[in-house]
Amino acid sequence: xxxxxxxxxxxxxxxxxxxxxxxxxxxxxxxxxxxxxxxxxxxxxxxxxxxxxxxxxxxxxxxxxxxxxxxxxxxxxxxxxxxxxxxxxxxxxxxxxxxxxxxxxxxxxxxxxxxxxxxxxxxxxxxxxxxxxxxxxxxxxxxxxxxxxxxxxxxxxxxxxxxxxxxxxxxxxxxxxxxxxxxxxxxxxxxxxxxxxxxxxxxxxxxxxxxxxxxxxxxxxxxxxxxxxxxxxxxxxxxxxxxxxxxxxxxxxxxxxxxxxxxxxxxxxxxxxxxxxxxxxxxxxxxxxxxxxxxxxxxxxxxxxxxxxxxxxxxxxxxxxxxxxxxxxx
Numbered sequence: 001x002x003x004x005x006x007x008x009x010x011x012x013x014x015x016x017x018x019x020x021x022x023x024x025x026x027x028x029x030x031x032x033x034x035x036x037x038x039x040x041x042x043x044x045x046x047x048x049x050x051x052x053x054x055x056x057x058x059x060x061x062x063x064x065x066x067x068x069x070x071x072x073x074x075x076x077x078x079x080x081x082x083x084x085x086x087x088x089x090x091x092x093x094x095x096x097x098x099x100x101x102x103x104x105x106x107x108x109x110x111x112x113x114x115x116x117x118x119x120x121x122x123x124x125x126x127x128x129x130x131x132x133x134x135x136x137x138x139x140x141x142x143x144x145x146x147x148x149x150x151x152x153x154x155x156x157x158x159x160x161x162x163x164x165x166x167x168x169x170x171x172x173x174x175x176x177x178x179x180x181x182x183x184x185x186x187x188x189x190x191x192x193x194x195x196x197x198x199x200x201x202x203x204x205x206x207x208x209x210x211x212x213x214x215x216x217x218x219x220x221x222x223x224x225x226x227x228x229x230x231x232x233x234x235x236x237x238x239x240x241x242x243x244x245x246x247x248x249x250x251x252x253x254x255x256x257x258x259x260x261x262x263x264x265x266x267x268x269x270x271x272x273x274x275x276x277x278x279x280x281x282x283x284x285x286x287x288x289x290x291x292x293x294x295x296x297x298x299x300x301x302x303x304x305x306x307x308x309x310x311x312x313x314x315x316x317x318x319x320x321x322x323x324x325x326x327x328x329x330x
Contacts, residue, residue, distance in 0.1 A: 130212020164274025
């Protein structure tokens with residue numbers, strides 16, 4: 001005799017052990033999902049996933065060939081004694097190049113000069129002068145803003161080697177600066193010989209201030225005027241408004257500008273090479289110049305590449321510090 005539907009539940013249900021009922025789908029093991037009966041979630045590596053990644057394949061291959069490949073090869077060279085000339089084959093030397101660099105007084109001198117050059121020309125020079133120009137241009141007339149912006153940005157867009165030659169003629173013993181000092185009846189000197197690191201630092205400030213000025217101009221324009229006007233009505237002086245309103249609102253812009261300027265300054269080579277070539281002696285030989293001297297002039301590719309990796313480590317330390325400072329307070 002056929003069992004009534006009400007006793008068995010839904011049609012097609014099968015009564016299992018313990019009085020529970022299993023539907024046909026549960027009996028066959030096929031679980032329902034959002035894609036419909038019998039459908040499954042598409043794998044990112046399936047046909048549709050491969051179609052999405054296909055347009056990125058050429059760019060990925062180019063990055064691997066021309067970016068990841070050379071970086072990996074440079075890391076390998078840093079652990080070998082590879083030379084440009086006078087060597088039939090290179091051998092693996094482990095950490096010998098790095099130990100040699102840390103024990104080399106010329107390398108330590110280059111590290112100190114790099115830090116001094118970065119401090120003077122980026123952290124103090126470009127950052128401070130760029131902020132001052134941005135603040136002054138907000139209060140200046142339109143013609144003054146246009147003229148100042150054109151002059152400062154023109155120095156920035158010049159190729160580094162061109163800017164280096166221009167500043168070489170300015171600081172040279174018979175250059176523009178000494179001509180002005182002579183006209184003013186002031187003492188003259190050979191700036192590129194007596195104060196080379198200060199000369200190249202000034203040159204980098206002259207060339208790179210435009211970037212900081214543009215960053216701070218955009219950041220200052222985003223500060224609501226009603227906040228500063230309210231503080232002014234309450235009797236806050238210009239210095240107090242700057243310390244308690246402007247600086248806190250520009251904290252992230254200052255950190256970002258410092259990080260970008262510092263990383264760019266650490267890699268400056270053409271400007272210094274055109275002005276002093278790291279001299280006289282090694283008194284303006286920063287890490288990029290020292291690396292070039294060891295790798296290409298002295299043909300020590302392995303040692304020079306190890307110095308380049310140490311320079312990369314210095315940049316990573318600066319970047320980590322700035323990223324930590326940029327984190328929002330919890």
